[in-house]
Amino acid sequence: MSALPGSPEATATVGLDSSPVQPAAADLPPLTEQTRLEAREIIARYPVARSALLPMLHLVQSYQGYVSPEGVALCAEELGLTMAEVGAVATFYTMYKRRPTGRHIVSVCTNTLCSVLGGQRIMDALSADLGVHHDETTADGSITLEHAECLAACDYAPVVTVDYEFYDQQDVESARELVAALRRGEKPLPTRGAPLTDFRGISRQLAGFNQYDDRAAAIDAPGALGPTLAGLRLAGERGESAPEMPRSSSSSSSDAAAAEAAGVESAKRGAPEPAGRSLADQNDGTDTPAGQPGTSGQGPGKA
Ligand code: FES
Numbered sequence: 001m002s003a004l005p006g007s008p009e010a011t012a013t014v015g016l017d018s019s020p021v022q023p024a025a026a027d028l029p030p031l032t033e034q035t036r037l038e039a040r041e042i043i044a045r046y047p048v049a050r051s052a053l054l055p056m057l058h059l060v061q062s063y064q065g066y067v068s069p070e071g072v073a074l075c076a077e078e079l080g081l082t083m084a085e086v087g088a089v090a091t092f093y094t095m096y097k098r099r100p101t102g103r104h105i106v107s108v109c110t111n112t113l114c115s116v117l118g119g120q121r122i123m124d125a126l127s128a129d130l131g132v133h134h135d136e137t138t139a140d141g142s143i144t145l146e147h148a149e150c151l152a153a154c155d156y157a158p159v160v161t162v163d164y165e166f167y168d169q170q171d172v173e174s175a176r177e178l179v180a181a182l183r184r185g186e187k188p189l190p191t192r193g194a195p196l197t198d199f200r201g202i203s204r205q206l207a208g209f210n211q212y213d214d215r216a217a218a219i220d221a222p223g224a225l226g227p228t229l230a231g232l233r234l235a236g237e238r239g240e241s242a243p244e245m246p247r248s249s250s251s252s253s254s255d256a257a258a259a260e261a262a263g264v265e266s267a268k269r270g271a272p273e274p275a276g277r278s279l280a281d282q283n284d285g286t287d288t289p290a291g292q293p294g295t296s297g298q299g300p301g302k303a
Pocket residue numbers: 109110111112113114115149150151152153154155157158159
């Protein structure tokens with residue numbers, strides 16, 4: 001049976017939520033002049049104002065816990081957009097929430113690899129414990145639970161994130177303990193990346209306002225790269241390497257030029273590709289620059 005558009009089941013399946021923005025609750029903290037000043041600070045970072053919309057929506061969430069109608073209006077006013085244009089963006093990305101969230105967002109990856117390794121069992125157990133389903137919030141306001149599509153950390157499956165920080169290789173019991181700690185007001189350290197704050201805190205970080213003391217921002221779990229490099233290690237032990245890429249004679253010169261331009265040293269030398277990239281190779285353009293927020297699924301951050 002197919003799920004209705006906008007229903008939690010449909011959102012979980014396709015990652016899109018066409019439901020309308022929920023009206024503000026009476027006790028929602030209002031957006032203030034300070035919010036507007038910070039929105040303008042974000043806009044000033046971009047050569048084209050509308051480019052600031054995504055971090056501005058995170059800023060709204062950092063104040064109100066979701067993209068409220070008031071927040072949509074503020075973004076539209078400051079950027080000279082219609083509310084429909086802002087709404088179109090806010091409804092496209094699942095990180096923008098259309099209804100008030102709990103203090104923490106717990107995302108359980110139920111995509112293929114995580115699911116076969118226990119992700120769906122974790123989701124089912126947390127759902128039963130908390131008495132909520134996908135995209136619902138516990139009555140005490142502590143937890144919003146959601147399914148997530150692949151969180152780009154398949155080598156650490158099954159993966160759970162809290163406020164987008166990674167808790168790798170979970171099982172039902174460890175996930176239950178994690179959520180119980182969150183409900184007690186604790187903030188267990190993620191496996192890697194930045195320390196846990198809460199949904200509003202990480203929203204402020206995503207808006208570009210640093211939440212962390214940079215000296216203590218990153219966490220490196222012991223042996224964190226182990227799963228990522230397992231294939232490389234096994235290939236090395238077995239003496240295996242990837243076959244050379246076939247080239248057509250007519251395109252070889254242009255391919256070589258393109259590869260050289262892209263910095264692919266092995267193509268420039270005509271040597272076969274190694275079985276995998278070395279650790280040193282991984283520093284070519286994939287690291288988050290120092291002092292900037294980390295990106296998900298890219299291995300441990302650097303202190
Ligand atoms: S399938 Fe879960 S992180 Fe990729």
